[in-house]
Amino acid sequence: xxxxxxxxxxxxxxxxxxxxxxxxxxxxxxxxxxxxxxxxxxxxxxxxxxxxxxxxxxxxxxxxxxxxxxxxxxxxxxxxxxxxxxxxxxxxxxxxxxxxxxxxxxxxxxxxxxxxxxxxxxxxxxxxxxxxxxxxxxxxxxxxxxxxxxxxxxxxxxxxxxxxxxxxxxxxxxxxxxxxxxxxxxxxxxxxxxxxxxxxxxxxxxxxxxxxxxxxxxxxxxxxxxxxxxxxxxxxxxxxxxxxxxxxxxxxxxxxxxxxxxxxxxxxxxxxxxxxxxxxxxxxxxxxxxxxxxxxxxxxxxxxxxxxxxxxxxx
Amino acid sequence: xxxxxxxxxxxxxxxxxxxxxxxxxxxxxxxxxxxxxxxxxxxxxxxxxxxxxxxxxxxxxxxxxxxxxxxxxxxxxxxxxxxxxxxxxxxxxxxxxxxxxxxxxxxxxxxxxxxxxxxxxxxxxxxxxxxxxxxxxxxxxxxxxxxxxxxxxxxxxxxxxxxxxxxxxxxxxxxxxxxxxxxxxxxxxxxxxxxxxxxxxxxxxxxxxxxxxxxxxxxxxxxxxxxxxxxxxxxxxxxxxxxxxxxxxxxxxxxxxxxxxxxxxxxxxxxxxxxxxxxxxxxxxxxxxxxxxxxxx
Numbered sequence: 001x002x003x004x005x006x007x008x009x010x011x012x013x014x015x016x017x018x019x020x021x022x023x024x025x026x027x028x029x030x031x032x033x034x035x036x037x038x039x040x041x042x043x044x045x046x047x048x049x050x051x052x053x054x055x056x057x058x059x060x061x062x063x064x065x066x067x068x069x070x071x072x073x074x075x076x077x078x079x080x081x082x083x084x085x086x087x088x089x090x091x092x093x094x095x096x097x098x099x100x101x102x103x104x105x106x107x108x109x110x111x112x113x114x115x116x117x118x119x120x121x122x123x124x125x126x127x128x129x130x131x132x133x134x135x136x137x138x139x140x141x142x143x144x145x146x147x148x149x150x151x152x153x154x155x156x157x158x159x160x161x162x163x164x165x166x167x168x169x170x171x172x173x174x175x176x177x178x179x180x181x182x183x184x185x186x187x188x189x190x191x192x193x194x195x196x197x198x199x200x201x202x203x204x205x206x207x208x209x210x211x212x213x214x215x216x217x218x219x220x221x222x223x224x225x226x227x228x229x230x231x232x233x234x235x236x237x238x239x240x241x242x243x244x245x246x247x248x249x250x251x252x253x254x255x256x257x258x259x260x261x262x263x264x265x266x267x268x269x270x271x272x273x274x275x276x277x278x279x280x281x282x283x284x285x286x287x288x289x290x291x292x293x294x295x296x297x298x299x300x301x302x303x304x305x306x307x308x309x310x311x312x313x314x315x
Numbered sequence: 316x317x318x319x320x321x322x323x324x325x326x327x328x329x330x331x332x333x334x335x336x337x338x339x340x341x342x343x344x345x346x347x348x349x350x351x352x353x354x355x356x357x358x359x360x361x362x363x364x365x366x367x368x369x370x371x372x373x374x375x376x377x378x379x380x381x382x383x384x385x386x387x388x389x390x391x392x393x394x395x396x397x398x399x400x401x402x403x404x405x406x407x408x409x410x411x412x413x414x415x416x417x418x419x420x421x422x423x424x425x426x427x428x429x430x431x432x433x434x435x436x437x438x439x440x441x442x443x444x445x446x447x448x449x450x451x452x453x454x455x456x457x458x459x460x461x462x463x464x465x466x467x468x469x470x471x472x473x474x475x476x477x478x479x480x481x482x483x484x485x486x487x488x489x490x491x492x493x494x495x496x497x498x499x500x501x502x503x504x505x506x507x508x509x510x511x512x513x514x515x516x517x518x519x520x521x522x523x524x525x526x527x528x529x530x531x532x533x534x535x536x537x538x539x540x541x542x543x544x545x546x547x548x549x550x551x552x553x554x555x556x557x558x559x560x561x562x563x564x565x566x567x568x569x570x571x572x573x574x575x576x577x578x579x580x581x582x583x584x585x586x587x588x589x590x591x592x593x594x595x596x597x598x599x600x601x602x603x604x605x606x607x608x609x610x611x612x
Contacts, residue, residue, distance in 0.1 A: 015447075015454060018447060018448065022451055023463065027463070139593060142596060143590075143593035144588075145543050145546050147566065151585065152582075248456035249456070252547075255458060255459070256547055256551070274465075289456070290454055290455055293454055
């Protein structure tokens, strides 16, 4: 287990290193650099000014040097300066992380609480009317763009309450805060719950056909015990493995939902940085997302062995 | 004891199907939801192809007098801020949406199939490097990858197609590679080798056709993702630029403000996106059941 852990961790670091190169190269594909963009707005370009800005930002140096400078800084916690606000990038990103984290946790809770039970029901009642209805609902959830669902929720608020939920930095009291985060979290979570439901359903269907389920039934265990105690426990294993996919899916939903609900989180910040063409910021944010997704996958790999005693990571 | 009625069993499995029409009838009976999905797809393809004949207004012509006009007999789905007819824009938008999604799906699958076949055939360092790079690309969410690609390439119709296609590549390449690895050990491939068939010909004539089923299933799923990603990119202002009418951008122009004042600008483009993706997903599920029995639920 120890050796496997080290190897798996080494692989994770290598993956992140590779991703950093891909991101860096991609953003260098763009014709023109930040100096061109800054001058685009001005219209008139003084070559001396442009050269000075390029030297200031280190853009005149060879690409490998620029990359080394970025990575070197990143490892020491220096994320560079945002072109847009001219403040340290870390100061811009750090306060936004808890906002997105809260949203993500709530959305995930929503996805699990809704997706898993309905997935079980859909599998147990396979090919009945209820199963069809639930499947169509989950497929509808997956077919709706996340931002449109957000807009529909806003519309519902206008229709019923005459106002839309507005994000504030300092909500009054726990319940207000919970409500404020719950609405956008529900918008993200609904889509994720649809995915969760489909996965739970197909996994449950496989487990329900196993011999030990028949054994449990023949010894007289109640349907509830069979479905939730015997079957669900084993059916959840494959569902846990895809939490990594789920996390990536959730992140995509957060990007647009934060935009629609005007929530100043990390995900929306990526879109803003792209719009401003603030490439150092984009680089850092994408790297941050990569670290989160890769770490989640790493943790899940480890968790998988803990959950399923049949799996042992040999040395 | 009930006896097995072999004829009924065979009929249920579609064994008596002889003609193309019979195959279609069988598919509709066996997979009613899939058939509904195919019908939805067909309706949208039809609308895209014959857009000029089913719309009465130019999707780009503005009309100040009709600014934010409510849905009426003249403008079925109302008008936007610039007085452009929403119905016409949605119908013409189907062209853009389907063009971008089919384009990126074909491009992404094309590159993915090539890389997957090469990887599974050449093995060695080529396979090692390709697989690691694809893994790294997959570590980033599809949408994030598409956003960076779109940002790097700049907004245009072609670039949007590329920006959506590249993130789809790893998914195709990895499926094709693992299939290729299994297939190259099969006796019929060995036989082809034994009679001296060149490797490239084996890859194209024998291996590729046998990976068609998973490829079709995957491509259908990707078509749905591509439509959603295109809409999202356009909504964020990073996708298809003006003047092309795009469903995603129709929603971003309206967004929060029109939620209060002109809900038809929010409802109808979103319905169009959801419907077409719903259709693709229904069809995809049925195709998966039909072509990939291992995943059959």
